[in-house]
Amino acid sequence: MSLFKEFLKGIWEKNPVLVLSLGLCPTLATSGSMKNAVGMGLSVIAVLTFSNIIISLIKGFVPSKIRIPCYIIVIAFLVTVVDMLIAGFAPELSKAIGLFIKLIVVNCIILGRAEAFAAKNNPLRAALDGLGMGIGFLIAISIIATIREVLGANKWFGFTVVPGWDPIGIMILPAGALLTFGLVMAVRNVLAQRRAK
Amino acid sequence: MKTILHYGLVLLIIAGVAGVGLSFVDNLTKGPIAEAQSKRLEEGQKLAFPSASSFGELKKLETDGKTIEYYEVFDEGKNVIGYELLYSVGGYQSRIKVLTGIEPDGKVVAIRVLEQAETPGLGAEVDALPSNKSLLCAFVSLFSPEPEKEESNIPWFQAQFSGKSPEDLIVVKTKDPKHITALSGATITSTAVTKAVKEPIELFLKAKAEGKL
Amino acid sequence: MNLATAFLVIISVVLVNNFIFSRFLGYCPYIGVSTEKKSALGMGLAVIFVMTLASVVCWLVYHFFLYPSESNLFYKIFGNGQSVESFDLRYLMTLVFILVIAALVQFVEMVIQKIAPPLYAALGIYLPLITTNCAVLGVTILNIEGVTINGAQLGYGHPGSLLFGVLQGFGAGCGFLLALMLMAGIRERLALVEIPKPFRGMPIAFLTAALLAIAFMGFAGLVK
Numbered sequence: 001m002s003l004f005k006e007f008l009k010g011i012w013e014k015n016p017v018l019v020l021s022l023g024l025c026p027t028l029a030t031s032g033s034m035k036n037a038v039g040m041g042l043s044v045i046a047v048l049t050f051s052n053i054i055i056s057l058i059k060g061f062v063p064s065k066i067r068i069p070c071y072i073i074v075i076a077f078l079v080t081v082v083d084m085l086i087a088g089f090a091p092e093l094s095k096a097i098g099l100f101i102k103l104i105v106v107n108c109i110i111l112g113r114a115e116a117f118a119a120k121n122n123p124l125r126a127a128l129d130g131l132g133m134g135i136g137f138l139i140a141i142s143i144i145a146t147i148r149e150v151l152g153a154n155k156w157f158g159f160t161v162v163p164g165w166d167p168i169g170i171m172i173l174p175a176g177a178l179l180t181f182g183l184v185m186a187v188r189n190v191l192a193q194r195r196a197k
Numbered sequence: 198m199k200t201i202l203h204y205g206l207v208l209l210i211i212a213g214v215a216g217v218g219l220s221f222v223d224n225l226t227k228g229p230i231a232e233a234q235s236k237r238l239e240e241g242q243k244l245a246f247p248s249a250s251s252f253g254e255l256k257k258l259e260t261d262g263k264t265i266e267y268y269e270v271f272d273e274g275k276n277v278i279g280y281e282l283l284y285s286v287g288g289y290q291s292r293i294k295v296l297t298g299i300e301p302d303g304k305v306v307a308i309r310v311l312e313q314a315e316t317p318g319l320g321a322e323v324d325a326l327p328s329n330k331s332l333l334c335a336f337v338s339l340f341s342p343e344p345e346k347e348e349s350n351i352p353w354f355q356a357q358f359s360g361k362s363p364e365d366l367i368v369v370k371t372k373d374p375k376h377i378t379a380l381s382g383a384t385i386t387s388t389a390v391t392k393a394v395k396e397p398i399e400l401f402l403k404a405k406a407e408g409k410l
Numbered sequence: 411m412n413l414a415t416a417f418l419v420i421i422s423v424v425l426v427n428n429f430i431f432s433r434f435l436g437y438c439p440y441i442g443v444s445t446e447k448k449s450a451l452g453m454g455l456a457v458i459f460v461m462t463l464a465s466v467v468c469w470l471v472y473h474f475f476l477y478p479s480e481s482n483l484f485y486k487i488f489g490n491g492q493s494v495e496s497f498d499l500r501y502l503m504t505l506v507f508i509l510v511i512a513a514l515v516q517f518v519e520m521v522i523q524k525i526a527p528p529l530y531a532a533l534g535i536y537l538p539l540i541t542t543n544c545a546v547l548g549v550t551i552l553n554i555e556g557v558t559i560n561g562a563q564l565g566y567g568h569p570g571s572l573l574f575g576v577l578q579g580f581g582a583g584c585g586f587l588l589a590l591m592l593m594a595g596i597r598e599r600l601a602l603v604e605i606p607k608p609f610r611g612m613p614i615a616f617l618t619a620a621l622l623a624i625a626f627m628g629f630a631g632l633v634k
Contacts, residue, residue: 077218088229096321175623
């Protein structure tokens with residue numbers, strides 16, 4: 001597979017959220033506003049890319065029987081670094097989504113890519129895979145956050161979209177997140193079926 | 198036995214490197230984290246009492262089983278012209294911390310919500326600025342060369358508290374300049390913020406009258 | 411703390427602040443294991459068990475090793491003359507907690523296998539999955555911040571009280587079991603229904619969960 005394809009597959013064909021249904025909790029929890037969603041997406045990109053690189057580099061050194069704890073340590077290290085940087089330089093974001101930043105540790109996308117891809121490929125390919133998957137995550141979470149924030153709060157990145165329109169409050173609440181996610185997945189299925197024909 | 202040693206060693210090395218790395222990053226970010234916190238407090242202090250020239254040390258008042266933290270507010274001649282009360286209550290899904298500037302008789306000067314993590318789009322609107330700036334305007338202003346006019350940076354919900362006496366701090370759902378108008382769809386948050394303003398004022402005034410300060 | 415408060419904590423975390431329907435924790439196993447009631451029950455019980463244990467162990471580790479205070483063990487042993495602050499290891503929290511949970515799950519698996527083989531046969535396959543259940547790590551971190559009932563925090567302070575933490579861990583597990591069983595019951599019936607093709611599988615599961623979440627919104631305000 002060419003390097004470019006390696007990067008591209010995470011965005012549509014194997015989109016971690018919409019196709020593989022990994023990393024659901026942060027997608028649902030932080031998609032109430034675009035600001036939070038983009039913060040989350042960028043954090044995942046950073047952690048995923050670097051964890052893929054590091055794990056690909058140490059794969060020869062780690063015995064296969066204890067590889068999972070080793071990967072978890074690497075991921076927890078990166079997550080804590082990102083968490084501290086956000087607390088230092090974007091305190092408001094940290095207050096809003098801090099718990100879910102910490103929970104990137106148990107995000108199945110990261111461990112899944114480490115196990116399925118980084119542990120078998122060279123650092124360059126692993127980095128591209130991580131970057132692509134991360135961007136796929138960012139795109140998916142942004143789509144959901146856009147739908148929820150526009151319909152639920154009549155805003156996008158905090159700016160009013162249609163002045164004077166009363167939004168549908170439930171889209172911001174947990175139920176709205178599940179509803180949006182289910183519908184977006186269904187739409188993606190329709191599109192994929194069309195392409196397959 | 199040999200394999201166990203080998204495994205232990207590998208784990209130990211990785212965990213050790215991670216631990217040392219983290220303590221290094223912790224040292225780097227400790228400063229900015231503390232700075233961000235104290236900056237937010239300082240800004241809040243100025244906004245909650247714009248006419249103040251300096252503030253006293255943080256003091257604690259224990260009364261009726263509750264703890265209120267407060268600062269004395271000074272004018273240029275070091276006379277006490279009011280107080281700032283720091284109080285937190287539970288909101289809809291997070292802890293809300295409010296700084297309230299009051300005159301000695303308990304009238305609110307201004308308030309500032311220092312910390313909250315309420316639902317975006319509903320409760321989190323306590324921090325929403327009054328400008329109803331639409332997406333289109335924001336997009337256009339990106340390309341316009343002249344700098345924007347400084348708009349008021351006090352959220353409209355918090356601005357309502359200014360100049361009110363504690364007995365007027367009642368949440369209502371209609372637009373009513375005498376009381377506090379609730380955020381639409383976020384009554385719990387609105388009530389919580391109001392409680393975080395009203396409760397410490399009443400406790401503080403009572404303690405002050407009893408000479409407990 | 412009296413019995414009524416304890417009851418309130420449990421009710422609050424099971425119904426009002428249900429981890430699945432209002433906090434978004436634990437979705438991967440929730441969607442993955444809710445296709446039939448039998449496996450949902452096994453997974454739910456395993457989660458209750460691990461969450462309660464993890465709440466206790468993580469609190470103890472935080473209190474005695476990470477948080478800088480008089481009772482920090484590192485301070486007690488090596489602390490002669492140094493300030494308490496220099497033993498602040500809170501930045502290791504995420505790393506330590508996830509390792510504790512992973513080790514705990516492994517340990518529980520071994521113990522159950524030895525002393526209760528029938529239980530192991532029922533729960534065994536779900537145990538390894540729990541390590542990556544973010545509800546478990548989530549509850550241990552939330553415990554450190556104190557227990558929230560409808561926004562008002564009980565046992566607040568650093569770290570929040572152990573007893574509240576354990577109750578919250580146990581309650582969160584029960585809430586997870588409840589959500590999982592409800593979902594499994596519905597999905598077992600959904601399997602017999604003709605569903606439009608694009609909605610089959612995941613999407614319909616999410617729409618069902620959305621309706622359940624709306625139903626659970628009715629519990630808001632139950633605990634005052």
